[in-house]
Amino acid sequence: MSERVPLFRGLKQPQFVAYQLGKEEEVVGLWKPVVWLTLASIIIAGISAFFGIGSEYVSRSLPDLTRSGYEAYQTLFAAGQITWGLIWILLAIFIPSLFFWTILEVDYRKLLFVQLIISMIFLIEKLVFIPVHLFLGISAESNIFSLGIIAQTFTSIELIIFLLANITLFKVWAIILTYKYYRHLSERSPRFIIWTLIGFYLFVAVISSLLSYIKFENII
Amino acid sequence: MKLKWKLLIAAVITLFIALNITLIFTSDKEINRVNYISKWTVANEQDLIETLPVAGMFMPKEEQFFYHDQDKGSFQGFLVEKGQAVESGTAVLEYSPENINETKSAFQMEIERLNQEVASLDQHISQMEKLLATSNTMPASSTGRSQQLQTPNDDSIIVQVEPFDSTAYIQQSIARDIENKELDKSKLESEIEKYEEMLTAADSSMIELTAESMISGTVKELKHTLENPILTIISNEKKIEGELTEDEVQQILPGMKVLVTFENSNKQIEGTIDTVSVYPEETPEVGKENSYLYTVQLSEPEDGTSVFGQHVNVKIVTNEVQGATTVPVKTIKHTDKKQVSYILGAGGYVERRQLDTGMKLDHTVEVQKGVEAGELVVLDRPLLIKSNHPFITPLSPTKNTKASYGDMSGMDIFKTISKGFLSR
Secondary structure (H helix, E strand, C coil), rough: CCCCHEEEEHCCHHHHHHHHHCCCCCCCCHHHHHEEEHHHHHHHHHHHCCCCCCCHHHCCCCCCCCCCHHHHHHHHHHHHHHHHHHHHHHHHHHHHHHHHHHHHHCCCCHHHHHHHHHHHHHHHHHHHHHHHHHHHHHHHHCCCCCCCCHHHCCCCCCCHHHHHHCCEEEHHHHHHHHHHHHHHHCCHHHHHHHHHHHHHHHHHHHHHHHHHHHHHHHHH | CCCCHHHHHHHHHHHHHHHHHHHHHHHCCCCEEECCCCCEEEEEEEEEEEEEEEEEEEEEECCEEEEHHHHEEEEEEEECCCCECHHHHHHEEEEHHHHHHHHHCCCCCHHHHHHHHHHHHHHHHHHHHHHHHHHHHCCCCCCCEEEEECCCEEEEEEEEEEECCCCHHHHHHHHHHHHHHHHHHHHHEEEEEEHHHHHHHHHHHHCCCEEEECCEEEEHHHCCCCCCCEEEEEEEEEEEECCCCCCCCHHHHCCEEEEEECCCCCCEEEEEEEECCCCCCCCCCCCCCCCCEEEEECCCCCCCCCCCCEEEEEEEEEEEEEEEECCCCCCCCCEEEEEEEEEEHHHHHEEEEEEEEEECCEEEEEEEEECCCCCECCCCCCCCCCCEEECCCCHHHHHHHHHHHHHHCHHHHHHHHHHHHHHH
16 A cells, blocks of 8 residues: 555545555554644634634623623634644544444554544535535534434424434435445444444434533533 | 436435525524624714815904095094004094084074174164153143134034044054064074074084094004095904805805814814805806805904914814714615614624614714614624524634733633633
8 A cells, every 4th residue: 555545535436445455454654644634623623713613602792892802712712612623533533443443353553544534524524614604604503414404494402403413414425435444344244334333423423412402611 | 336326416415405505594493593793893972073164264253434424524534544453432533623613603603693683673672662661751631622613504613622642652653663573583582593503513513523433453444535435444353254155055054063273273263154145246147156155253252363364274064963873884784765783782692773873974874773882783794694693703813912811810711712622
């Protein structure tokens, strides 16, 4: 295998890359992509925070603070958001691969390799969301790529809305792609792979929506 | 993957997204939205003053003209010089009493003549009276005698002859004469009275031999040619005068406040429009620009450093609102004859407010109802702004100051960062 992890190619030609991966004995050169992805995540989080996406909590105090006080507040908040951007990508890379390593009998590094490619999808999702959010004036629950809007039309229960808003097209893409790779790598039945994948992502969605629901920013 | 499948998937995805977008705008239930506000401003409280700038000049407030009055006598001379300062009451012109004196002498002579006539009449009367007195002391006339006379018929009659009593007759005629003369005398006396009255009249016009200034000021000019007006005095008090064009004059009314400023200083004086001429300065002609005169009464007496004819800038206040709540014109959206503005309100929500507006001045407009001073108004409206939904603002790093960070405690800073972290 070439030195670099073919992140983009991994997305566009999964068959090819998966096949190659399956043949490969050992996977090397994983750190560089981790660093790249981390940087990318920080940058994307920075752009997102710059536009104030997700800063509704801060906006609430605009009428009460001086302009410079408000800006200071928002800047610190943004710093927090960027820090999350750093942590999140690492979680997205290592946690799923760790989980599936315990289930499937596959080399951890290979799983990591796959996860790096999949993380790209999530980064793309975040990136695309920025202009959509700004131009359409929608918030995270009303993501047009998710079931969130549909959820809002038939229910007012926040938790359900959050949960369904977590189910996005990109996640579906991620599941399908991961499945393709895992099929090549693992001997487990395709059904097993699919169900564990869906289960895993559902579980993550539930946790995520719970966290959104609790609204920690109000508690601290 | 086969092309057919790829296309199908692409179509499904597009439909899904389209469905979502449609639902955002058409759903009955409010879909959670967020307003992205990049620019906003504060509703101010200020005084709005709309002014019309015109040119003006200092002119004397009052002018007094003096004319040559023949009836007062002949002109003697000027008592002041050109440029001299005068007070109210200062005599400025002098008339010669010669004419009057001649007239007076004429009257005197006439009175004397009449007096003389009266005197002679008096004499005559007293003589008559003396005569009257003496006639009474005359002896009685001789007694009457009787005479025997023969009439032609040869009858003899005795005729008693009374002598004629001339005394009574004389007395009567004297009395009549005295009466006539008394009558003449009283006629003369009334003529004398007449002339005496004329004499006092001439006397009193002697008193008005000088003309006095009614105002304090300076002598502007005097004409030695005695062309009327022979003397002009201008007051020290100043007013401002200027001209207005046809368009301007229609907006200006007496009573409007003005602010007067000078070319080279910051001094500013207040005044009010005193008069606005309704007729142009020059005879109006079609095709020619007309100008109308206006005058300004100054509120405070000007400190004397300015001169007549000095050009000043006059700003006429045509419209004024004190303590108005104002917003920039850009913040107002005009829909269906309504004027609407969006406020960044409490709780982080955008509020929609309907406005009643008042006076407009450049890019600012007065808001009479709908927005309070101090409220934040959206300046740069996003395309799909929706009220009663939260808003977010972008970071403006340039507006950060070190001081505001200093204000926050370490705990505050940590808390804020964690909030950002947890908000994901």
